[in-house]
Amino acid sequence: MLSHFSAVLLFSLFTSVVFGITQRAEPKMMIRFGAYCFVLFVAATIAASWLMFAIKH
Numbered sequence: 001m002l003s004h005f006s007a008v009l010l011f012s013l014f015t016s017v018v019f020g021i022t023q024r025a026e027p028k029m030m031i032r033f034g035a036y037c038f039v040l041f042v043a044a045t046i047a048a049s050w051l052m053f054a055i056k057h
Helices: 004-023 027-056
Strands: none
């Protein structure tokens, strides 16, 4: 059974791979853009979770 954070990491990984492949033409740029998207997805999720925590408390 996946935790919420594990599910976010899995979603971020798969989405970043697709974005990297479809948005860039060169393999090196695909990897860099995919990694960039992955970091942004995870950072946005952490920021949103802290914001929801702050709103609740």
